[in-house]
Amino acid sequence: MNLKELARLLNLSQTTVSRALNGYPEVNEATRQRVLQAVKATGYRPNKAAQRLATGKAGSIGLVMPTGTGDGTDLHFAEFLSGLGEIAETNDVQLVIDPSRVGNEAMAFQRLAASGTVDALCLSYVRASDPRIDTLKSLRLPFLVHGRHVGSAPDYPFMDIDNCGAFRDAARLLLQLGHRRIALLNGLADLSFAARRHEGMGEALAEYGIALEEGFCQHTGMTEENGYRGTMRFLDMDEAPTAILCSSIVLALGATRAINQRGLKIGRDISLIAHDDVFPYLKPENFSTPLTTTTSSIRAAGARVAERLIGEAAGRKGLPQQEIWKADLIVRASTGPVPTRKRRGTGRHDEAAE
Amino acid sequence: MNLKELARLLNLSQTTVSRALNGYPEVNEATRQRVLQAVKATGYRPNKAAQRLATGKAGSIGLVMPTGTGDGTDLHFAEFLSGLGEIAETNDVQLVIDPSRVGNEAMAFQRLAASGTVDALCLSYVRASDPRIDTLKSLRLPFLVHGRHVGSAPDYPFMDIDNCGAFRDAARLLLQLGHRRIALLNGLADLSFAARRHEGMGEALAEYGIALEEGFCQHTGMTEENGYRGTMRFLDMDEAPTAILCSSIVLALGATRAINQRGLKIGRDISLIAHDDVFPYLKPENFSTPLTTTTSSIRAAGARVAERLIGEAAGRKGLPQQEIWKADLIVRASTGPVPTRKRRGTGRHDEAAE
DNA sequence: CGATCTATTCAAAGCGCTTTGGAGGAGCGC
C-alpha cells in the first residue's frame, strides 16, 4: 500500500493525501478525516526511504558504536543508548548505529553523514585529544559530543558531566577525613573523562600541598579484573593508600574483592569512593559496604543528548550549545576517617609535596 | 556530489557509473578503474535513501531495543549488540534500533517493517510465550529470533543456546559431587531462557529422584542485588541448599557477596555455578573463588545472528533455519563435593521426591 | 455582473539511485 494507491482509493490526488497526513492547513478538515480513516483501515505507512529522498530529512540520529574494545566500554554504552532510546522513541526517531572498529570511527561518521541516513550525529567516548571531533565539524550535519576534549576550550556543542569537579569533591572529602595517601583507579588514560578526573583529584590534593603521584594512579579499562589487580598493587605498597577513588563501579567491584581478600574493612581500614553511572543491575548502595559515590546517570545523559540532537535536527534554535552537569557526591559507608592506629603499612604519614 | 555529477565528470552515463560501482560485469575494467578513481577523489557516497528506494533493499537490519526495563537486560543487550555490530560492520550494514517500551514492541516491529528502513528483523529477549513472534511471522520480512519460545516446536528461524542442556549438565555435575539440595537463581520467569534452564535443572534432579522445589527457585531480574537477596534467603533456610545455580554472572556476584558475608567458603561450604555470557568486564575466572560456569558468548551469538540475517536479507538460501549452540561447562574452583560434616543446617540429607 | 479573493484540490517535477531495453561498434564466419 503506497500513497498512490491510497489516493486512488480515496479519489484524491497524492498531493492532498500527503498534505492531509503531514498536517498542512490547506486541506479541508472533512477530507483530512477521510484520509485518516483510510490510513487506519489500510494500515498504510509512508515509505521512509522515499520520504528521506524527498525531504532530505532522515528521521533518525546516528551514533558510532565502538566495537570490540573489551575494556568495559560496552557497559556504559548500553546504558547511554538506553537513555537515547527513550527519548528517540517518544519522538518517533530511530537510532542508526554504525559499528566501527576503534580507530575507524572517522570513516564511519563520514559514511553515515554522506549516505544521508541520519539527521544528526552523536559522538561518545571522547578521547582527551580526539580527531573525530574535527571530522564531525567538517561534516555538514548537526552533532553533539558526549564529553569534551581536554586542553583548549571546546568550540563545538557538547554535553558532559563535571568529571573534574566530581573527583575534586570526592578527594576533598577524603582529605577532610584525614586521608593523605589517596589512590586512583581510573579508566584508560586517553579518555577525556579519565583525564579530567585525574585532574580534579590532583587539584584537591594540591590544596593540601600533596602531589598526586603516578604510582598511586592506574589507567586501565574499567573491568572488575583491573579493579582487583590495581587495588592489590596498591595494598602491597609499603606506604599503601588509605583511600581509593574508582572511575567506575565495576572497578570498585574488583577493589572490594581485593580489599575483602586482604581482610580489611572498607570504610574503616580503607576508604573507597567510586563514580557511579547508575546501572540498574549494580548499585553502590548494595555493596557489602555501601559505596560513597559521585553520581550522575549516564542514561539521563543519553536522554538529554537525544533531546538536543532531535531538536537540532528539527532546526530548533536556541538550545544551549554546551552543557555541563554536576555530579552528586553521595556519602555512604565506604568512607570514613583515616585509620589512626596502623593496621598495615606505616599508618598516617603526610606526603608533602613541593 | 551525486551520481549524476560524477557521471558528467567522467563523461559517462549514470548507468555505467552505477554498474561500475556495483560490480556488474558489463563494464570495461578500464572504465571501472576510472570510476573508482573518481570516487576516491571526490569522496562520493551513494545516497542510501535513494538506493533503498530504487532497490527496495535497505542495507540495514533492525532490532527492537527494550528500553528501561531495569532488570539487567541492558547488560546482555549491549554485548549482543556488540556481536551484531562486528558482523554488520564488515558487511557494511547498519543497525537501526527502534527503542520501544516493553509491551509496545509489536508496534515497533510493524513500524520498522512498513517504513522499509530495514531488510530483516531480529527479536531478542524472547518470552516463554511471545506474541511478538506472531507479529514477526505476519510481516513480510526475513527475521531471526534470538532464543525461542517454550512449549510447541518453533516453526520460525531462530538461534538459541541449549539452555536446558546447560543447566542439566551443571546440575548433574553438582549431583555427581553429592549435592542434593540445589537452588536456582534465575532470570525473570517469563523469559524463555529462564524457563529452559529451570527445566534442565529439573530434569537432572529428576534423574536422582529429586524434585525441584519452588522454594529453591528465584525468578528475578538479573541484578547483583537480587543475587544477594536470593542467596541470603537460601542461606537462611533450615535446610539450606549446598549448591546454587545462577542464570547470570551478575547474580553470581550478589551470591558471592552473600556467601562471603556469611563467612562461608565457596567451593567448600557451598558450590556455585553460573551461566556466563562472557562479559569482558566481569570474568568468572576472576572471582575470589573462580567460578564454574556454563559458558556461551552472547557476543558470538550476536555475530551469528547478524551473519544469518544479512545472508537472508541478501536472499541467500540454504542457511540453517534453526540453530542451537551447546554451552560449555567449565569447571573451576567454585564447585566441590558436598560438605560431609555439617557446617550450617543439617548437612547431608536426601530429599527424595515422588 | 464581471472581477477579485479564498479555500481546496490537482498535475507534474523532482529527490538520487537502479535497471530495463536497447544502440553502436568491433570481431567473426560465410
Add this chain to the structure above:
DNA sequence: GCGCTCCTCCAAAGCGCTTTGAATAGATCG
C-alpha cells in the same frame, strides 16, 4: 559485404514521497 554475436555503454523509466505552481469552484465585492 552481410548478418551475427559480443562487448560496452546509454537513455529513460521507475522506486514512493514531497512540493511547486496552477487550476477550479465558490464566495465576496465594487
